[in-house]
Amino acid sequence: xxxxxxxxxxxxxxxxxxxxxxxxxxxxxxxxxxxxxxxxxxxxxxxxxxxxxxxxxxxxxxxxxxxxxxxxxxxxxxxxxxxxxxxxxxxxxxxxxxxxxxxxxxxxxxxxxxxxxxxxxxxxxxxxxxxxxxxxxxxxxxxxxxxxxxxxxxxxxxxxxxxx
Numbered sequence: 220x221x222x223x224x225x226x227x228x229x230x231x232x233x234x235x236x237x238x239x240x241x242x243x244x245x246x247x248x249x250x251x252x253x254x255x256x257x258x259x260x261x262x263x264x265x266x267x268x269x270x271x272x273x274x275x276x277x278x279x280x281x282x283x284x285x286x287x288x289x290x291x292x293x294x295x296x297x298x299x300x301x302x303x304x305x306x307x308x309x310x311x312x313x314x315x316x317x318x319x320x321x322x323x324x325x326x327x328x329x330x331x332x333x334x335x336x337x338x339x340x341x342x343x344x345x346x347x348x349x350x351x352x353x354x355x356x357x358x359x360x361x362x363x364x365x366x367x368x369x370x371x372x373x374x375x376x377x378x379x380x381x382x383x
Contacts, residue, residue, distance in 0.1 A: 221251065221379065223372035230368035234361050237350055239267020243364045244282025248375060252289045268347070269325025274340035279360070279367035280323045283312045286371045290378045308374065315370050320363065328359060 230247035238246060241263040249259035265271050266281035293305035317323050326332050326340035348354055355361065 221248075221372065221376055223369060223376060226372050227365045227368045231361050231365045234364045235350075235355070239264065239347070240278030240360055240364050240367075241266035241282040241285070242278075244279050244367045244371065245285055247368050248286055248371065251375060251379075252286075254289075268343075269340075272343050272345055272347070274326035274329070274331060274343070275324060277316075277323055277325045277328055277363060277367075279364045280313055280316055282364075283316070283367050283371040284309050286375070287312060290371075290374055312367075312370050312374060316367060319366060328363060 226247045230243045233246050234240060234243040238260065242260050245259050245263040246256060249256065263282060263285060266276075266285075267278045269275045269277060270281065287305060287308045291301070291304045291308045293302040295301060313323050320328060321334050322328055327334045327336065331340045332338040
C-alpha cells in the first residue's frame, strides 16, 4: 500500500528542490510503475509552467494526466474500452482539481488573467523563474502540486487495491 501523504510531501519537496510542477507530481509516483527518475523527469520536463511556460494547462494537472496513462493505459489504438477508461480517469482527476481550484489553466491559477477569461497570458521568456523566497510567496504552485499528488495518489491506491 502507498502512503499518499508521504507522496504528497515528496511532490511538494521536489517542487521546492527546483523540479517543475509536472515533474514533481510524476516523480512522486514513477517508482510504482517501474520508471526510473531520469526518464520520468525527462518525459515530464516540457509540461512545467503550463506547458513550456505558455501558462496553459497547469503542469501539476499534466502530471496527473501522465500518471493516468499508467494507471489506466490506452496503448492500443484499436482498444476503445481502454481509451474510454483512460479518458474517464483523466476527466475525473481534472474535474476534481478544477472543483477544488476553479480552473486547470496555469494563467488563471496564477492570477495572471481572471478565471474563465479567454485573455492571453502576458508573454514570458522560456527561461524558468529563479526559485527565491519571493517566488514561493507569490505562487500557489507548491500547494497545487500537493493537491494534484493527493488526487492522483488516491486513484493509484484504488487501482492497486482493485488489482489485488
